[in-house]
Amino acid sequence: MSPRHSRLGNLRPLDWVPSIKLKLGALVIGSVTGAAFVTWLGLRFQLGPTRTFPIAMAVAILLTLILARGMTSPLRQMRDSARAMAAGDYSQRVRASSRDEVGQLAIAFNAMATELAQADRGRRDLIANVAHEIRTPIAALRAELENIVDGVSEPTPAALEGSLRQTERLTRLVTYLLDLSRLDAGASSLDIETIDVESFLADCVNSVFATASQADVRLRVEVTPSGLTIDADRDRLEQVFINLLDNAIRHTPDGSAVTLSARDVDGGVVIDVIDEGPGIAVQDRERIFARFVRGEAAPAGSATARNPLRAAQSQPNGSGLSSGTGIGLSIVRWAVELHGGSVRVVDSTRGSVMRVTLPRSTSEK
Known part of the structure; x- marks a missing residue:
């Protein structure tokens, strides 16, 4: 011109x-x-x-x-x-x-x-991060199998257990990608059953126990009143809380605790995932649930800053794409909203509180 x-x-x-x-x-x-x-x-x-x-x-x-x-x-x-x-x-x-x-x-x-520029940038980051995430367990699995085939190592239970862990990690990665495609397609099928909240949260804690042990983080479950139930898809809801627990463990200082607190409120059940980390800035509390958005680096003195291996240690048993690719929390919100609930970050004097609100079991209404 x-x-x-x-x-x-x-x-x-x-x-x-x-x-x-x-x-x-x-x-x-x-x-x-x-x-x-x-x-x-x-x-x-x-x-x-x-x-x-x-x-x-x-x-x-x-x-x-x-x-x-x-x-x-x-x-x-x-x-x-x-x-x-x-x-x-x-x-x-x-x-x-x-x-x-x-x-x-x-x-x-x-x-x-x-928005299109951000989405395109997120798509490029997603491709790069997923390629990296998938390559890591494949490389570890290939190395273990090659050692067994070449006779370098014996197919001991420990070696096979390591291969199984890498296979499970790959399965989680593929599951998250499938969930992303279901989110885009608007799929909303749920297998609803009545779930005892206390035993369900205990199972979620057991699923991330190894990650918490490596990070020296204690896990607590508090449910009030006893016998509290919800109607939900167990697998989908387990995915939600394992993801939230993994993120909480990742940002909690060594020697501190992550608490799962459930209580009965009017019209539903509130389940809080409470950590003792640096917290989430107010301006980021809604943004983190957007697809392709990842948390910024932890501030100096936080758990991740003091222990740079924390993220790497938590990956094998964590939720795979929970924070590395920026789609984990968007899937969490999608899964919670499929149940007619909501998820948000609430104010806290220390750390962060991820609050999930779900409808009560119809048998209790």
């Missing part, structure tokens, strides 16, 4: 007008007024109609082009930006300086472009 065209595109004399209808009215009034003024001048100075009318028409057309170009330039920018975005360039933005409907459309277009 030449500098002259760029200057014309930036010329928007009607940006202050708050409505496209008023702009069209101003365009008509301006062109008619300009033509009438030129006609009056021509008649006053006796130029004659053969010279006055062509000049008046030219002035009217020029005013119309100037005013209309300023009105439609955001639409042309959106057209060019949309073409660039179709080619993979999400950096284009539209100048949204007008106050009318086109200006509002430009603002919405820029917001959409930003």
Whole structure:
């Protein structure tokens, strides 16, 4: 685009007008007024109609082009930006300086472009992270099997147990990817059964016990009252709390505790996953549930900062994609909402509290 065209595109004399209808009215009034003024001048100075009318028409057309170009330039920018975005360039933005409907459309277009850029960046990160996550257990499994085949090591129960752990890790990775596809497809099938909350939470704690032991984190379960039940899909809900527990263990200082606290409230059951880590910033509490969003690095002095091997230690028995790829918590919210519940971060004087609210068992209502 030449500098002259760029200057014309930036010329928007009607940006202050708050409505496209008023702009069209101003365009008509301006062109008619300009033509009438030129006609009056021509008649006053006796130029004659053969010279006055062509000049008046030219002035009217020029005013119309100037005013209309300023009105439609955001639409042309959106057209060019949309073409660039179709080619993979999400950096284009539209100048949204007008106050009318086109200006509002430009603002919405820029917001959409930003979201698409973030989604594309997240997709690229997801591919890279998933490739890394899958490659790690495959490499470990291959090395163990090659050692057994080559006679370097014996197929002892310990060696086979290590291979089984890597296979289970791969299974968890594939399960999370399948859950992501179900989330996109809107699938919502659940196998509902009545679950005793205390025994269910104890099973979840047992599933992450090895991870907690490696991180020197104690696990506690508190249920009030005893015998509390919920109607839920056990496997889906177990996935939720194992994910939340794994994240809590990952961000809790050595020697501290993670607590699973369940209680009966009006209309449902509240289950809190409470850690003693650095907590979650208020501005990030909703954002962390968005797909492809990962937590930032832990601040200096936190458990992860003091123990850089914590994340690596918790991966084999953790939830795989829970934080490494930024889709774990989005799947947690999806699974909880399938049950008619909600999940959010609540205020805490120390650490963070992930609160899951679920409907009570129908047998207790």
